[in-house]
Amino acid sequence: MIDNQQKRTEGAAGTTDAQKAPQLQPKDIHKEFNGNTVLSDISLDVNAGEVVAFIGPSGAGKSTLLRCVNYLETPSSGDLLIDGKPTVKIASKPTRNELMNLRRQVGMVFQSFNLFPHISVLRNVALPQERVLGRSRKEAEERAMELLTRVGLGDKADARPSKCSGGQQQRIAIARALALDPEIMLFDEPTSALDPELGGEVLAVMQELAATGMTMLVVTHEMSFARRVSDRTVFMADGRIVEQGAPEQVFGAPREARTKKFLEAVLER
Amino acid sequence: MIEAIPFLLQGLGTTVIITFGSFLIGAFCAVPLALARLSDIAPLRWLATAYIEVVRGIPPIAWMLVLFYGLGRYVTLPPLLAACLALGAVSTAYLAENYRAGIQAVAGGQWEGAGALGLSKGDTFWRVIAPQGIGVALPPSASYAVGLLKDSAVASVIGVSDIAFRALTLNQQGNPGLPIFLAAGVVYMVVSVPMAVLARKADTFIRTRSAV
Amino acid sequence: MFEQWIQWLPGLLTGLQTSLAVTGLSLLLGLPLGLLFAFGMISRTRILRQATILIVELGRGIPLLVVLYVVYFGLPDGGIVLESFAAAVVAIAFNTGAYTSEIFRAGLLSVPRGHIEAAQSLGLNWTDEARYIVLPQALRAIVPPLMSYSVIVFQATSLGYAIALPELLNSAYQIGSVTFEFLSVFILAGLIYAALSIVVSRFVDAIHSKTAH
Ligand SMILES: Nc1ncnc2c1ncn2[C@@H]1O[C@H](COP(=O)(O)OP(=O)(O)OP(=O)(O)O)[C@@H](O)[C@H]1O
Ligand SMILES: [Mg+2]
Numbered sequence: 001m002i003d004n005q006q007k008r009t010e011g012a013a014g015t016t017d018a019q020k021a022p023q024l025q026p027k028d029i030h031k032e033f034n035g036n037t038v039l040s041d042i043s044l045d046v047n048a049g050e051v052v053a054f055i056g057p058s059g060a061g062k063s064t065l066l067r068c069v070n071y072l073e074t075p076s077s078g079d080l081l082i083d084g085k086p087t088v089k090i091a092s093k094p095t096r097n098e099l100m101n102l103r104r105q106v107g108m109v110f111q112s113f114n115l116f117p118h119i120s121v122l123r124n125v126a127l128p129q130e131r132v133l134g135r136s137r138k139e140a141e142e143r144a145m146e147l148l149t150r151v152g153l154g155d156k157a158d159a160r161p162s163k164c165s166g167g168q169q170q171r172i173a174i175a176r177a178l179a180l181d182p183e184i185m186l187f188d189e190p191t192s193a194l195d196p197e198l199g200g201e202v203l204a205v206m207q208e209l210a211a212t213g214m215t216m217l218v219v220t221h222e223m224s225f226a227r228r229v230s231d232r233t234v235f236m237a238d239g240r241i242v243e244q245g246a247p248e249q250v251f252g253a254p255r256e257a258r259t260k261k262f263l264e265a266v267l268e269r
Numbered sequence: 270m271i272e273a274i275p276f277l278l279q280g281l282g283t284t285v286i287i288t289f290g291s292f293l294i295g296a297f298c299a300v301p302l303a304l305a306r307l308s309d310i311a312p313l314r315w316l317a318t319a320y321i322e323v324v325r326g327i328p329p330i331a332w333m334l335v336l337f338y339g340l341g342r343y344v345t346l347p348p349l350l351a352a353c354l355a356l357g358a359v360s361t362a363y364l365a366e367n368y369r370a371g372i373q374a375v376a377g378g379q380w381e382g383a384g385a386l387g388l389s390k391g392d393t394f395w396r397v398i399a400p401q402g403i404g405v406a407l408p409p410s411a412s413y414a415v416g417l418l419k420d421s422a423v424a425s426v427i428g429v430s431d432i433a434f435r436a437l438t439l440n441q442q443g444n445p446g447l448p449i450f451l452a453a454g455v456v457y458m459v460v461s462v463p464m465a466v467l468a469r470k471a472d473t474f475i476r477t478r479s480a481v
Numbered sequence: 482m483f484e485q486w487i488q489w490l491p492g493l494l495t496g497l498q499t500s501l502a503v504t505g506l507s508l509l510l511g512l513p514l515g516l517l518f519a520f521g522m523i524s525r526t527r528i529l530r531q532a533t534i535l536i537v538e539l540g541r542g543i544p545l546l547v548v549l550y551v552v553y554f555g556l557p558d559g560g561i562v563l564e565s566f567a568a569a570v571v572a573i574a575f576n577t578g579a580y581t582s583e584i585f586r587a588g589l590l591s592v593p594r595g596h597i598e599a600a601q602s603l604g605l606n607w608t609d610e611a612r613y614i615v616l617p618q619a620l621r622a623i624v625p626p627l628m629s630y631s632v633i634v635f636q637a638t639s640l641g642y643a644i645a646l647p648e649l650l651n652s653a654y655q656i657g658s659v660t661f662e663f664l665s666v667f668i669l670a671g672l673i674y675a676a677l678s679i680v681v682s683r684f685v686d687a688i689h690s691k692t693a694h
Contacts, residue, residue, distance in 0.1 A: 072598050096606070103604035114599035118617045127613060128603040173599075180603060326675030326682075328636040330643075331650055331667065338657060339664035422544035426643050433547055440554050447555035454543035454551065461542045 021084030023048040023215055024184055029068055029078035031061070031239075038064050039239045041078070046184075049213040053226035053247070056236035057262060062219040065236070066186045069217065070106040071099055082184075104132065107177030111189040113169040115161035115176070121148065122157040125176045132180060140179075147175040151205050167198030171205050178209075185209070187218040191225075203229075223266060227251050235259045273439050277452060280432040281460070283349070287421040287431060290353035292414050295360025302361055303368035317365070324362035330423045332359055337427040352424035356417060363413055371406030372398060404475045411468035418461050432456050486669050489656050493670055496652025499566070500638040503648065506570045507634055511577025512627065518582030519589055533582075540579020546640050548572045553644045565646040573637055581630055588623035589615060628685045632678045639674070649673060 022045035031039040039061045046052055054062045067073040069080065071094055080087045080102075087102045088094045094102075115124050125144035129135045135143070148154050151171040153164075161169055170190055177185060187206065191199030203222065207229050210216055220226055226233050227247045234244040235256070243256045254260045305317035324332075332355035336346060346354070375398045383393040425434035436453035440446040521533030540548070553568040563571060592615050600610040639650040647655075653670035657663035 070602050072602060099601075100604055100606065103602060106602075108599075108602035110595060110599060112595050114593075114595040116596060116599070116614055116618075118621075128605060131606075131609045131613065132604040176603070322679050323671075323675045326636075326678035327671040328639040328650070328674060330639050331671055331674060334642075334650065334654065335664065335667045335671065338654070339667045341663060342661070419542075419544035422546040423640070425546070433544065433550065436547070437550065437554075440550075445555075445558045447551065447558040450547055450551040450555045454539070454547050457544055457547060458539070458542040462538065465542075 021081070022046055023050075023083060024069070024217075025079075025081040025084070026065070026069060027079040027081060029065065029075045029080070031064055031068060031073060032076045037239055039068070039075075042239075042241060044234070044241070046215060046217065048183075048215055050232060051210045051216045051218065051230045053230035053233045054217065054219045054236060055221070055223065055226055055233060055262075055266075056242075060236040061239040062236055063188050066108075066188050066217060066219055069184075069186055070103055070108055072108070100132075104180065105182055106184045106186060107180060107182035108186040109170070109173050109177055109188070109190050111192050113161075113166070113173045113193075115169055115173055117161055119160075120158050121153070121161060121164065121172050124161065124172060125179050128176065129179050143179055144175070147179055148172070151175050152201075165198055166194045167201040170194065170198075170202045174202070174205055174209070184215045184217070187216065187220070189219050189221060192221060221266075223251070223263075235262065237262070273444055273449060274452065276439065277432060277435050277449075277456060280430060280435040281456060283429060283431040284418070284421050284433075284457075285460070286349070287352050287356065287424050287429065288414065288418045291356030291360050291421070292417055294353065294357025295364045296410070298357070298361040299364035299368050302365035303372065306365060306369050307372060321362045321365055324359055329356055329359050329420045330426060332356070333423055333427050348424070348427045348429045351427060352421070352429050356420060356424075359420075360413065360417055364410055367406045367409045367413065368402070370409075371402030371404070374405040375401045408468065408472035408475060411471055412465070415461050415464045415468055418464065419457065422457070482665055485660075485662065485665060489653075489666055489669060492656055493649060493652050493666075493673060496647060496649040496670075497673060499646065500635065500641075500648040503566065503569050503573065503638045503641065503646070504631065504635045507573035507577055507638075508631055510570065510574035511634070512581060514574060514578030515581030516585050518578055519585035522582060522586050523589060537579045537582050540575055545572065545576045545637055546643060548576060549640055549644060565641060565644045568644060569638065569641045569646050569648075573634060573640075576637065577630070577634055580633075581627060584623055584626045584630065585619075588619035588621075591622040592618045625685055625689045628688070629682065632681050632685075635681075636674065636678065 024044075024046040026042055026044050029039055029042040030037070042061075042065055044052075054065070056062055064073055068075045068078075071080075071088070074094060075091050078091050080091065082102075082105060088098045115121075116127075119127065122141060122144050125147060126137065126140040129140035129143060130137060133140075145154060145157060148157055151174060153168055153171055153175070156164055156168060156172070161172065164172065174185075174190075190206070191202050194202065199222070203225050206216070206218070206225075210229055218226070218230065230247050232244060233247040233250040235242045235250060235254075235258075237258055242258050243250060243254065245255075249255075250259065251263065254263060302317055302320065305313045306321065308314050308317070333352060336351040336355045337348060340346060340351075379397055379401070380393060383397045388397070421431060422433040424431055425437060428434065432453050436449050439449050518533050518537050521529055522537065524530045524533070549568065549572040552563060552572045553565065556563060556568075596614055596618065597610065600614045605614065638646075638648050641648040642650045642654065645651065649670055653666045654663075656666045660666070
């Protein structure tokens, strides 16, 4: 197991040089659904290689924020910067090209896996590479096989997703996203639909990924995972970031009463 | 052209008569047919099934010609009656299937429950099963009535003076066909669209009510 | 009676060929139209959506026979003259498009939202998403009702009688008007309609109960 403490200090050392902008910067992201404000002016700096965990009560806007980062939801206003450059000129009106570019750099893993049920596991991982990156079928399937083996599922390549357990499906979904060589990975409650044991398999894969230096934004209800693996924990409530900091601080000595109350309620269970 | 509109509209009554007439025939005759279809007596069940399958397998316009020309040798039916009977025979088959679905949707436990209370079979059916089944059978039957309105245009081929027939007549008298037939189409729409909306409303109403 | 039937059968089968040809061509043109209408109905462009809904409502609200009259008797006023065969195909194809658009739409909407989001988050473009993810899955929900609908199309070809298309019903009528055996020949024609319709329906049911497992 990699000591994330150590990794973080290395990461921090790497970004001390002032010229380098954070890799991902949502700036004043505001989102409304039919007049209801769900995110109010969220700003965040995420450095390359950083693992940021988002925790908070249901309805806090965690999923919405994550979905704004790859434009599955279009922010009502705000900016989304990658490497200091805006990804979308007019935040509320992304062009097709801007979306394609953004999504090439950002991979996403969903709570409900969302594997395509009508094609094999291998094709699930290979098809997007062929269509999005223009890789040949052979190349794409080789890369798919490599990633499936890495998540421990090389033997499932020819099976249909429905023949795999939930934990296996989620690992396949991770492989599928990784196959496109994203720079940033988003995880929206990747283990919530899983039994603890199967969730463990997925968390292990994610922890390994974190150790490779992937930038990760993880919405999770797994407090121990957030505490153990994240470099930074962000607590959200009511569409705002209430507090953020090193996990030891947020979990060990929360500054805000709202955070304290939430953690007490969650950790009691 | 404008003078043609009243002439066309006079056909609306006939169209409505065919629609309602054949729907009434169907709604009524479908009851024994649905019961026969679910009967314990095998030959009765087979006969009912055969009627339903065969009648639905033959297009309404063919029934129209059978009753009008086919029976013409034996009895001469007025075209309007022939049209109502033909579409009535067809709607009997379709509505019987709706009724059957309604009856079968009521849980088997209801029969047993009513039986345990000492209700007779007839009482059980009419007082327990049928009222519950209506919710299931009504919405598709209402949409069927909308379909029947459109099928009624077929009566024009045996000379029933409905909207379609009057449009055809006007055209043959030398009026331009395009506006005439489009006007006829609009008249049908004016009746069928509200009917369809009503049918959909009834459907959602019954669904939400029975969901509680 | 059976001797007569055997005598009439060749004539009726020629008519049946026409009926089947109209059925096939109407489906060939009507189904893509239905898919197009379905995309139009779920389009995000409001004008497109409303225009499509209007066309579809017209196709569903006007009796097919009247549509047939429009195409056969009405279009010549606009300079478009179609013979009965082409007129029947055009009218029935339009009708098919209007009715099957609902089947396509339901099929497209049956694909879970999450799969579409997954496709988008992977960066697939609109056409790839439709071609590789949405349509293959939607087809499962679409094919059985479309096969049932083909029976309706087949039966609808009998309306060709009204514009003197020499299809099955008209062939029966022609034989009747020569022999005056209307009842007998209509029964035979009816049996042919019923036999084909029942066989195809049974086949669809069989497939349906098989895929339901
Ligand atoms: N498509 C939508 N339309 C309308 N309201 C929405 C939509 N998506 C989310 N919301 C609302 O936005 C708010 C935030 O939702 P979001 O899913 O982001 O919360 P969350 O923090 O992820 O909660 P959970 O822990 O339950 O997943 C909720 O009040 C929700 O009802
Ligand atoms: Mg969420």
